[in-house]
Amino acid sequence: MSNDYIPPKVWKWEQPSGGSFASINRPIAGPTHEKELPVGRHPLQLYSLATPNGVKVSILLEELLEAGHPAEYDAWLIEISKGEQFGSGFVKVNPNSKIPALMDHSLNPPQRVFESASIMLYLAEKFGGAFIPEDPRQRTEMFSWLFWQMGSAPFVGGGFGHFYAYAPMKIEYAINRYAMETKRQLDVLNRHLAENEWMAGIYSLADIAIWAWYGNLVLGRAYNAAEFLDVQSYAHVLAWAKRIDARPAVIRGRKVNRNWGEPWEQLPERHSAADFDALPKAPG
Template sequence: MTDKSPADNFPAGYEPGKAWTWDKGNGGEFAGINRPIAGPTHEKELPVGKHPLQLYSLGTPNGVKVTIMLEELLAAGHSDAEYDAWLINIGQGDQFGSGFVGVNPNSKIPALLDHAPKDGGKPLRVFESASILMYLAEKFGAFLPTELRARTEAMNWLFWQMGSAPFLGGGFGHFYAYAPMKIKYAIDRYAMETKRQLDVLDRHLAENQFMAGKEYTVADMAIWPWYGNLAMGQAYGDAGDFLEVQGYKNLQRWTAEIFARPAVKRGRMVNRRSGELSEQLHERHDASDFDTKTADKVATA
């Protein structure tokens, strides 16, 4: 490490102590829900609806991955993929309730309980969005190729997303939109990495219709809510302009093709709490809810 004067640090004079201490007032917009320990903060059972698949989530990119997958399964004729989607309001700490922690000890959305697993046993918990996508793909035999090379390519890109998106969301998105102050060094560092990732996608999509080639797979469903949303200019305020996303023409083509899918339009509505009220379906328990229970209809009922 290069020796630097503490006066050059930000804030000026800052030096890391011998051991980190938790400053509860630090962390920006989400400081109130961040903490350095795991486990529940309160007792709260999870609701259970009428379908075997019970999703506990929020309409963030990670949550949208799973609702897109479920809606795509239903659109493809897999009627057993009917599901209940319960809203987990992370701003109010729902993810730290004892019931949710029992499904996901990491206290992150999305989390799934399958009350009818293939082995016929007790309800099976599934957490981490990529794990949920793979579980559903294998349960229903859909959206994950069986041929070795195509399957491997889909898996490559699925896990690329899991490793890359934290630099976009927790890195660039946090420091660009949510941090309590603008830090040029942090924004520049993560903007550079985000643009590199966008270029990775753009170059790949120049030669491939979808992420795994000619077939639409779980890899597309995982990547689109993060990078497609950014490509449409619908992430982190004006971040699309800042990152000049319109210049990634192949990514724009892929983004538009995915967005045109009716199941994608439905999936991104579920558990959503922002944007147009007509595009928010806070909870989803039946296919008819899209026509009768969006936030605009509930507000005028």
Template sequence: MSDDSYEPPKVWTWDKENGGAFASTNRPIAGPTHDRELPVGEHPFQLYSLATPNGVKVNVMFEELLEAGHDAEYDAWLIEIGEGDQFGSGFVEINPNSKIPAMVDRSGPEPVRVFESGSILMHLAEKFGAFLPRSGAARTEVINWLMWQMGSAPYLGGGFGHFYQYAPEKYEYPINRFAMETKRQLDVLNRELAHKDWIAGDAYSIADMAIWPWYGNLTLGRAYGDAATFLSVHEYENVMEWARRIDARPAVQRGRMVNRTFGEPEEQLHERHSAEDFDTKTQDKIGSGD
């Protein structure tokens, strides 16, 4: 079906009632809508997020750092974007773009705000000397793929995912346009992973952590309803093998749970303030009174 009836006006105006599933989270202006201070926990790193793909990237990085023995304890506070938490004054002060995740690094003499998931990954990788080579071609290759993800995923999420799953009406042209681009991106990954274990080379890196929540979860059938069938993800065998290997990592399994408010209760840990929270404060345990 095509939309032959729409003629763009000479000057665009905002229709608050025509935003689809995420109408409450989108608006054409920046800045806070209300005053709200953010909570601060006891750990050096304060993360304010939700378990969207971009949020999961950072959760996984923290859990991988801890798994590797680094002193990277963090407090993860839930930002309910459907409720407009990202437009509170405290959050906007950390991220003027009002998108999750955002973080404050309080480990130094002065707090440092860090926003954009790729920037947070690089900040943590450089701080701990982990999951990012320090110099040379290997470092550049990791950054190449991190930047690829940052530039490509909007076509998957805001393009294909939106029009295929979330738009209030289905239109053939945008679905076909973004399905084609998503399949091209999967083919890019599939060709690269034909001759190496990890996307940037021999070592697991922040590039894998960035790409996996988007394209790994897509191939594992966890994104946008039945999109995996629609896109014939079984064709991308190398991506699927890579996705399963990352999915099996304990730190990734924990990272998927942090700030998660959907799915099965045992997969949800709304806030994380210590490693013990995974054993005592997931939503199934809270719901059962354990």
């Protein structure tokens, strides 16, 4: 790659650009191969991977179960590094070929839901407005923060995370540009959480969605960048992240559709609560 690159008048896809996902990136939509999705015995079928967007939904499902809602589900692993999101069955559920995706077989015909915030809102409304504040002001605040996360996190994952951890070369300008924006977003959160225990008055969808990205970031689980971003300086974000991290449903939910890390943290498929009990025990 040259430092004096001049963009052509019309961009053409000629060869992979390098980086961790170069082999599956392409500028067109649609399936690349025929593959039907599995369907388990529960009405709710989740097709996902334990990325920040993926764990939003698995954590919410576990929170719903913890709160006594009949939200039993099957979770199936979609290995995006192998291009499984481009299988014909998955594309039928999400034409954008991104995880997570959900099918609700309690309806006839079954209902597909894609985009993580859309899935969260669908599930919350399905179970009586769970984790959505009843107070109109808190409800509005929750929606503002939920969609703040949806609009802001691409700068963290697609921007900072890509250029800091996944790009084929370290580009100082790109890393500095996205590090600055990531730290600005952390400061937005830190200022809000200095005066609020939760994002919208009570623990809500906004906390789950934001924690999946920024909580994991300050807890040192993303891009090996905790020291680089000086996450310890965001004390209020860190305290909030630790409160959420200790919740039993969060502990379970972040293991679902995970196929890396310690053996006791990996539950590639989830079909019942008993699956967690079958995991190896963590040392100590």
